[in-house]
Amino acid sequence: MPDKTERVLEARNLSKTFLNGSKIALGGVSLDLYRGEILSIVGPNGAGKSTLIQILLGLLHPNTGSLNILGVDAIRHRRLIAHRINYASTDLSLPYSLTVFENLKVYSFIYNLADWRTKVDSILSDFGLSEIASRRVGSLSTGQVAKLGIAKALLTEPEILFLDEPTATLDPEVSGHLREFLRKRVLDTGMSLLYTSHNMREVERLSDRIILLGGGKIIKEGMIGDLLKSNSAADLESLFLDTVKKTASW
Numbered sequence: 001m002p003d004k005t006e007r008v009l010e011a012r013n014l015s016k017t018f019l020n021g022s023k024i025a026l027g028g029v030s031l032d033l034y035r036g037e038i039l040s041i042v043g044p045n046g047a048g049k050s051t052l053i054q055i056l057l058g059l060l061h062p063n064t065g066s067l068n069i070l071g072v073d074a075i076r077h078r079r080l081i082a083h084r085i086n087y088a089s090t091d092l093s094l095p096y097s098l099t100v101f102e103n104l105k106v107y108s109f110i111y112n113l114a115d116w117r118t119k120v121d122s123i124l125s126d127f128g129l130s131e132i133a134s135r136r137v138g139s140l141s142t143g144q145v146a147k148l149g150i151a152k153a154l155l156t157e158p159e160i161l162f163l164d165e166p167t168a169t170l171d172p173e174v175s176g177h178l179r180e181f182l183r184k185r186v187l188d189t190g191m192s193l194l195y196t197s198h199n200m201r202e203v204e205r206l207s208d209r210i211i212l213l214g215g216g217k218i219i220k221e222g223m224i225g226d227l228l229k230s231n232s233a234a235d236l237e238s239l240f241l242d243t244v245k246k247t248a249s250w
């Protein structure tokens with residue numbers, strides 16, 4: 001069982017203003033992620049979700065703040081822990097002329113994986129991708145490409161997986177399977193999952209805890225049951241809409 005009291009990520013006072021932007025994209029966000037936890041970041045368009053995830057991934061440099069990941073200062077020494085983290089997003093494109101199998105093979109080599117064939121076969125089977133292993137990525141549906149992106153990220157068996165809107169392009173049945181798969185993976189391995197989503201029903205079903213961002217700041221955070229109770233909300237969608245309405249000046 002994962003130790004849900006062990007912090008794997010500790011972000012303090014992260015802020016970001018883009019040079020060409022007129023407003024603050026992220027205004028002093030602090031958050032923790034624990035081992036074996038599923039944390040979702042939700043918020044309206046422009047709330048700062050992508051900016052936050054890109055800072056956590058080291059793709060953007062924050063103007064202020066500190067970031068500790070797996071015990072390492074991840075702003076200064078990310079290379080020390082980069083192999084223990086992975087990421088998938090529908091914005092990340094995979095080589096289109098290669099097949100599903102070739103994509104996973106190439107990434108196994110990039111990741112320098114030992115026993116890559118076993119890992120690729122097992123991930124293909126876990127994701128129900130074996131039957132389309134010889135199809136070129138360019139011929140796949142957007143949902144199949146999204147699944148392959150996540151499969152690719154799991155090849156390295158990361159301790160922390162970041163996902164940017166993982167199920168945005170998936171139909172309800174496929175996103176249901178993916179949710180079950182991710183939850184099982186988290187339970188079996190103690191992986192921590194931090195992801196962004198616009199789908200409140202999905203967030204309710206998958207997350208242990210949520211952070212609601214608005215205008216670059218944390219507006220609400222907590223366990224879903226506690227949040228619904230303390231805000232007398234029937235579900236996350238109504239809590240979200242109510243909160244967005246009250247802070248419409250964003």
Ligand SMILES: Nc1ncnc2c1ncn2[C@@H]1O[C@H](COP(=O)(O)OP(=O)(O)OP(=O)(O)O)[C@@H](O)[C@H]1O
Nearest residue numbers: 018020021025043044045046047048049050051052
């Ligand atoms: N590269 C950039 N240059 C200038 N401004 C940016 C840049 N990236 C984001 N912003 C601005 O920062 C703010 C936060 O954007 P961000 O993309 O982080 O929000 P988001 O919550 O991910 O939105 P969405 O749900 O639409 O993806 C917005 O005002 C956006 O216009």
